[in-house]
Amino acid sequence: MVDQFFNVGIMIKAWPLVIKGLGMTLLICVVVIPLGAIGSLLAALGALSPNRALRWASLAFIDLFRALPPLVLLIFIYAGLPFAGMSLTPFVAVIIGFFLNNTAYFAEIFRAGLLSVPKGQREAARSTGLTPAQTLIWVTLPQATRNVLPDLLSNVVEVVKLTSLASVVSLGEMLHAAGLVRSITYNASPLVLAAGLYLALLWPLIRLISRFERRLAH
Amino acid sequence: MNAPSSLTVPSLRIAGLDKSFGTDPVLTGIDLSVARSEMVFVLGPSGSGKSTMLRCCNRLEEPDSGSVFVEGDPVTGPGVDLNRMRQRIGMVFQSFNLYPHLTALGNVTLALRRVQKMPRAQADDVGLEALALVGLTDRARHYPAQLSGGQQQRVAIARALALKPAVMLFDEPTSALDPELVGDVLAVMRDMKARGMTMLVVSHEMGFARDAADRVVFMDGGRIVEQGLPEQIFGNPQQERTRAFLARVQG
Amino acid sequence: MERFVDTFFNGAVLIRYAPAILEGAAVTVLLSVLIVLSGVLLGGVLACLRAYRIRALSFIIVIYADVWRALPPLVLILLGFFGLPNVGMVLSSFMVLYLVLTLVLAAFAEEIIWAGITATPRGQWEAARSTGLSFTAALGHVVLPQAVRMVIPPLTNRAIAITKMTALGMVIGVPDILGQATTAQSFSANASPLTLAAITYVILFLPLVIASRWLEARFTPPGV
Ligand SMILES: Nc1ncnc2c1ncn2[C@@H]1O[C@H](COP(=O)(O)OP(=O)(O)O)[C@@H](O)[C@H]1O
Ligand SMILES: [Mg+2]
Numbered sequence: 001m002v003d004q005f006f007n008v009g010i011m012i013k014a015w016p017l018v019i020k021g022l023g024m025t026l027l028i029c030v031v032v033i034p035l036g037a038i039g040s041l042l043a044a045l046g047a048l049s050p051n052r053a054l055r056w057a058s059l060a061f062i063d064l065f066r067a068l069p070p071l072v073l074l075i076f077i078y079a080g081l082p083f084a085g086m087s088l089t090p091f092v093a094v095i096i097g098f099f100l101n102n103t104a105y106f107a108e109i110f111r112a113g114l115l116s117v118p119k120g121q122r123e124a125a126r127s128t129g130l131t132p133a134q135t136l137i138w139v140t141l142p143q144a145t146r147n148v149l150p151d152l153l154s155n156v157v158e159v160v161k162l163t164s165l166a167s168v169v170s171l172g173e174m175l176h177a178a179g180l181v182r183s184i185t186y187n188a189s190p191l192v193l194a195a196g197l198y199l200a201l202l203w204p205l206i207r208l209i210s211r212f213e214r215r216l217a218h
Numbered sequence: 219m220n221a222p223s224s225l226t227v228p229s230l231r232i233a234g235l236d237k238s239f240g241t242d243p244v245l246t247g248i249d250l251s252v253a254r255s256e257m258v259f260v261l262g263p264s265g266s267g268k269s270t271m272l273r274c275c276n277r278l279e280e281p282d283s284g285s286v287f288v289e290g291d292p293v294t295g296p297g298v299d300l301n302r303m304r305q306r307i308g309m310v311f312q313s314f315n316l317y318p319h320l321t322a323l324g325n326v327t328l329a330l331r332r333v334q335k336m337p338r339a340q341a342d343d344v345g346l347e348a349l350a351l352v353g354l355t356d357r358a359r360h361y362p363a364q365l366s367g368g369q370q371q372r373v374a375i376a377r378a379l380a381l382k383p384a385v386m387l388f389d390e391p392t393s394a395l396d397p398e399l400v401g402d403v404l405a406v407m408r409d410m411k412a413r414g415m416t417m418l419v420v421s422h423e424m425g426f427a428r429d430a431a432d433r434v435v436f437m438d439g440g441r442i443v444e445q446g447l448p449e450q451i452f453g454n455p456q457q458e459r460t461r462a463f464l465a466r467v468q469g
Numbered sequence: 470m471e472r473f474v475d476t477f478f479n480g481a482v483l484i485r486y487a488p489a490i491l492e493g494a495a496v497t498v499l500l501s502v503l504i505v506l507s508g509v510l511l512g513g514v515l516a517c518l519r520a521y522r523i524r525a526l527s528f529i530i531v532i533y534a535d536v537w538r539a540l541p542p543l544v545l546i547l548l549g550f551f552g553l554p555n556v557g558m559v560l561s562s563f564m565v566l567y568l569v570l571t572l573v574l575a576a577f578a579e580e581i582i583w584a585g586i587t588a589t590p591r592g593q594w595e596a597a598r599s600t601g602l603s604f605t606a607a608l609g610h611v612v613l614p615q616a617v618r619m620v621i622p623p624l625t626n627r628a629i630a631i632t633k634m635t636a637l638g639m640v641i642g643v644p645d646i647l648g649q650a651t652t653a654q655s656f657s658a659n660a661s662p663l664t665l666a667a668i669t670y671v672i673l674f675l676p677l678v679i680a681s682r683w684l685e686a687r688f689t690p691p692g693v
Contacts, residue, residue: 139328175544195548
């Protein structure tokens with residue numbers, strides 16, 4: 001049992017490759033999270049727009065990509081598009097797929113956050129002469145973000161976990177690296193090593209979210 | 219003899235204002251002027267269109283027809299710089315609507331800094347001055363959640379005052395307050411009147427209307443039914459609907 | 470355009486593989502239902518156990534919930550599928566997927582329902598206990614029903630997110646929608662099975678996504 005899951009020798013051998021994979025994992029996050037945050041803000045504003053066409057288009061976008069499992073999206077982009085003559089590198093496919101998925105999820109959170117800000121806040125701001133854009137930036141968005149902070153952070157956790165899917169299209173992130181060593185050694189220890197690193201990365205964040213949730217509940 | 223124009227031009231003029239929500243007419247042919255330094259009280263049953271009238275003045279609600287002028291300058295119509303005009307119309311809401319993520323001073327200075335692009339230090343000076351007028355200098359660094367309802371409403375008044383508006387609109391400023399906190403807010407309004415502020419006030423504080431208002435307007439069903447001096451409206455109302463309303467609220 | 474249609478909406482390919490994908494859909498639905506039922510049930514039981522505030526037990530539950538919320542499900546699936554046989558536990562790929570996703574959902578459900586229990590006003594406990602209900606009866610008849618009502622929106626969202634992860638089964642050969650589609654795609658050298666899979670997922674999950682938004686609007690109090 002210990003030998004099969006916690007084999008230190010194998011873990012040490014796997015270490016350099018897994019750490020390199022961790023770099024890729026973090027790179028994906030660093031690209032996808034800011035892109036998704038910006039895209040989702042636009043989608044959320046669209047979903048709350050008074051313009052009916054824009055509103056429906058935004059909601060359709062959000063719902064479509066919340067309904068599609070991210071792995072389906074990723075495989076469609078990576079394995080499907082080449083048949084139409086559009087070959088993407090795994091990295092680009094992963095970024096596009098996760099961007100779409102992540103934008104939809106962040107957008108739904110921002111939408112709820114913006115909705116949670118009472119109408120009187122916007123009216124007060126507009127009555128003192130702030131433009132709609134200034135009202136959004138200085139009054140509505142700070143409150144919306146604060147109200148859904150735990151959800152936003154939870155989604156960041158989900159994005160980090162999501163990166164593991166990139167291994168399916170052979171992008172050398174952490175799980176891919178660990179899986180590779182596992183398939184050579186026929187030993188699960190590299191996977192346990194990867195699990196340990198995910199845990200080290202995400203546990204603090206999960207504790208932090210629990211703290212925020214408790215604070216907001218009171 | 220030529221009086222200075224600011225004395226003859228009303229601070230606020232509403233002319234031929236109509237507004238419906240869907241097919242419901244809510245305001246019909248409202249004409250109302252508020253002279254400089256005048257305090258006009260608006261009374262009327264719930265749903266008679268008082269809030270809508272105030273909100274049409276700074277176009278939080280878009281009027282269907284009619285016009286609004288502040289010191290003779292149009293608020294309605296094409297080519298109006300609405301955000302600039304809004305800075306000349308202060309508004310105080312029933313529910314305060316303070317920004318919970320900003321301190322009292324932050325609430326008061328937001329528009330100064332973001333719309334008037336005032337440097338921070340200068341905006342803080344103006345903001346503290348406005349807070350002093352409502353007696354809350356010592357609460358400048360407090361967040362709304364740390365203030366009582368009466369203090370919150372006074373900060374909201376300071377937020378409007380800081381922009382040095384030509385006229386202030388009050389929509390039931392004391393209705394959301396515990397009775398013992400109402401007095402503080404009314405005292406601030408009385409003080410503002412003494413300093414010459416022009417005010418259009420929707421409120422059910424009859425006692426305050428009686429001794430502070432220059433004129434009382436009674437609204438019902440989206441129309442101005444009657445107006446006059448406080449003693450006239452309260453003592454000898456001409457219209458049946460006014461009498462019925464006063465009988466009901468004064469018990 | 471023709472090439473596009475031929476690649477993604479190839480009639481012949483669609484017809485040939487539709488039955489396989491339909492079979493896959495049955496697997497996906499079966500798995501999803503089983504996971505939601507057992508995951509929410511297990512999560513609810515754990516949350517209730519935590520309500521008794523037995524220190525050691527609560528500690529174990531918190532650790533379990535944290536770890537299973539922090540680890541990517543794919544890591545757990547690979548560990549279960551490739552790791553367990555090494556210690557003599559051979560489970561089918563279906564079983565591994567079912568167990569892992571159930572335990573993941575249970576971890577999330579425990580946290581969500583626990584949040585609902587702690588958010589139930591103290592007065593509810595006191596009223597129930599003052600009428601002579603035991604702790605367990607107060608929990609089961611008074612507090613838990615309110616707590617669950619309160620957390621229906623986040624619980625629904627999480628359940629949808631996790632049932633969508635049944636697609637991960639493709640990696641270990643579960644014949645679900647995506648599994649069937651990738652097999653079909655490599656046999657037919659055409660992307661149409663993937664299109665069909667995507668459409669099938671949208672048909673299955675879009676109504677749930679829309680329903681969850683409706684629940685959210687209905688059960689969430691408006692801004693203060
Ligand atoms: N945004 C709105 N949409 C539809 N109807 C409204 C809206 N705001 C106010 N009304 C209606 O207009 C009428 C006047 O409302 P209001 O101006 O708030 O009255 P008051 O302030 O005198 O109580 C009421 O019948 C109210 O229901
Ligand atoms: Mg009103």
